[in-house]
Amino acid sequence: MKLITHNMLTSNILKGVTKGFPLKIKADKVDNVSVDYNRDFITRIIPRIEYDALRAAVNDLGLNESLPETMPEAVQQDDEFLKTMHKVLLEYEVEEGELICPETGRKFPISKGIPNMLLQETEVS
Amino acid sequence: MASKRPEHQAPPDIFYNEEEARKYSQNTHIIDVQTKLSERAIELLNLPDEESCLVLDIGCGSGLSGEVLSELGHQWIGLDISSAMLDVAQEREVEGDLVLGDIGYGMPFRAGSFDGAISISALQWLCQADKSYHNPVKRLYKFFSTLYGCLARGARAVFQFYPETPHQVDMITQQAMKAGFTGGLVVDYPNSTRAKKMFLCLFAGGQVQQLPTGLTGEEGSERVPTQARFDKERNRYKNLRGKSLKKSRTWIMEKKERSRNKGRDVRPDTKYTARKRPKPF
Numbered sequence: 001m002k003l004i005t006h007n008m009l010t011s012n013i014l015k016g017v018t019k020g021f022p023l024k025i026k027a028d029k030v031d032n033v034s035v036d037y038n039r040d041f042i043t044r045i046i047p048r049i050e051y052d053a054l055r056a057a058v059n060d061l062g063l064n065e066s067l068p069e070t071m072p073e074a075v076q077q078d079d080e081f082l083k084t085m086h087k088v089l090l091e092y093e094v095e096e097g098e099l100i101c102p103e104t105g106r107k108f109p110i111s112k113g114i115p116n117m118l119l120q121e122t123e124v125s
Numbered sequence: 126m127a128s129k130r131p132e133h134q135a136p137p138d139i140f141y142n143e144e145e146a147r148k149y150s151q152n153t154h155i156i157d158v159q160t161k162l163s164e165r166a167i168e169l170l171n172l173p174d175e176e177s178c179l180v181l182d183i184g185c186g187s188g189l190s191g192e193v194l195s196e197l198g199h200q201w202i203g204l205d206i207s208s209a210m211l212d213v214a215q216e217r218e219v220e221g222d223l224v225l226g227d228i229g230y231g232m233p234f235r236a237g238s239f240d241g242a243i244s245i246s247a248l249q250w251l252c253q254a255d256k257s258y259h260n261p262v263k264r265l266y267k268f269f270s271t272l273y274g275c276l277a278r279g280a281r282a283v284f285q286f287y288p289e290t291p292h293q294v295d296m297i298t299q300q301a302m303k304a305g306f307t308g309g310l311v312v313d314y315p316n317s318t319r320a321k322k323m324f325l326c327l328f329a330g331g332q333v334q335q336l337p338t339g340l341t342g343e344e345g346s347e348r349v350p351t352q353a354r355f356d357k358e359r360n361r362y363k364n365l366r367g368k369s370l371k372k373s374r375t376w377i378m379e380k381k382e383r384s385r386n387k388g389r390d391v392r393p394d395t396k397y398t399a400r401k402r403p404k405p406f
Contacts, residue, residue: 004179005202005222008238013231013271021235035220041177041200048179048238048277090200114211117226117233121258124230 001115003057004089007049009115011101011108015125020101022053023108025060027097031113035090042082045089046075058088130289136255138227141186141207149187150213156189159245162322163190166243166283167197169311169326169337178240181275183228183284184247186210188219194243195220202239204228229264231271238275241282248286248325252293265297269304279331282306285324294323301327313340320388341386374399 011020051071058065065088072078099108099115106123109116131140149155172178177198182191185203187210194201201221205211211223226233229251251268252261272282288294298309306327314320328334369375377399385391 001224002222004200005224008202008234008275009224010233010235013233020233038177038198041179044176045179045200050235112212112215114208114215114223114225116208117224118206119227119230121256 001094001110001113002090003054003092004045004049005115006057006094006099007054007089009099009117011099011103011106013117013119013125014101014104014106014123017101017103017125020103022050022056022102024100024102025057025094025097026100027061027094027110029094029096030061030063031093031095033091033093035086037083037086039082042086042089043076046071046082046085049085049089054088061092061094063088063092130249130287132250132253132289136253137250138206138208141210143209143212146187146207146209146213149189149210150217159189160193162245162285163193163243165313165322165340166190166245166285166324167193169283169324170241170243170281171337172199172241179238181232181234181239181242182221183242183244183272184250185214185221185223186245186247188214188217188221188223190243190245191219191221192217204232228268229259231267232275234271234275236274237277239280240277241280242272242276243282244284244286246285246287248284248297249288249293252289252296262296262300265300266303269301269306273305273329276329278329279334280329281308281334282327282329283324284327285322288323297325301325305330308334309336311337311339314386314388315339315341316383317387317389372399 006023006025009023011017011023014020055067058067065084067084067088068081072081075081093113094110095113097110099110100106101108134140170180177200180194180199180201182194182201182203185191185205186207188203191201191203191214202224203214203221204224204226206225206227208225211225214223224233228247251265254261276282288297294310306329308327309325311324311326313322313324326336369379378394381391381394
């Protein structure tokens, strides 16, 4: 699971959960893959990223990436920031671990890089 | 006679086991069909040119449709209920990210996340009640309403699916409209039983959009446009009254046209078409 997916995933399909975001990550194994840098995609996707959640995820994984505390204002021109975002969003893969719902504490296991969002019938909202 | 439809055999998470999943990485026919369907679905999705978007692939399976998206330079996130299929996707090292989930329980994504959604041959599975507590209508509504939420305004969702009965089509479109989508059904090669393909083309809010028209004519011919066509014309049959004389040139031309509409292989029309043969000695 890449961090871009984590930034989109919520647990609001659970009964009684309203926001379910951001999910906490407990990672046992993180891989690094290389993905071609696509400047257009990153600039397009940045307005949709919940920046605080991304920083929290970087923190959860204990990554050695320097994301500024707030998003720089002139994002389009800041190539260095865009490259860091590209690396953080697309190049880290959580292979094993779990996602934890912030409201109920329900755990969603991640195995072989695939988060398991399947529910029991009783949990469905 | 036992039904051949996979939905009738077992629930999707059981049906797509390791053996079935392997077919989707080895059987060239399946790969070919899925790739063609995906290309058409992405064409209907009408994403902005030359921009890479984030697309949701619903029922991504082994990632065949995702590969088409990757080739076009888009990023994608795939959702599927079968872990065996996702394992195959992982083995094929697809570029998109994969999530295991049941679409009938809703989409586990934040509002406005995606520029579009495609789904190849998955929607018909939602019409089945695989467990005693499953209610297809409710599951469809849940699916569409949560999908509406996670799409950006004005985004499209294109579903290629194999409905079993006209009633299923009604049920699906009704729930989609109830969830707030606009749009409707696009049928390619409607006159052919074999080449006919149904696409549900939905718009999530935004400006009023024109529904693209389905393809007609010869299947796989060079003349098939690669862009979705948007026109208001409606094809009416000329000379509805009075059939043309049997064996006449117009009769033969009409017959060839009908065959072409069914997607059959038909020789092109030339000046020799329907010309009388010389009298033998």
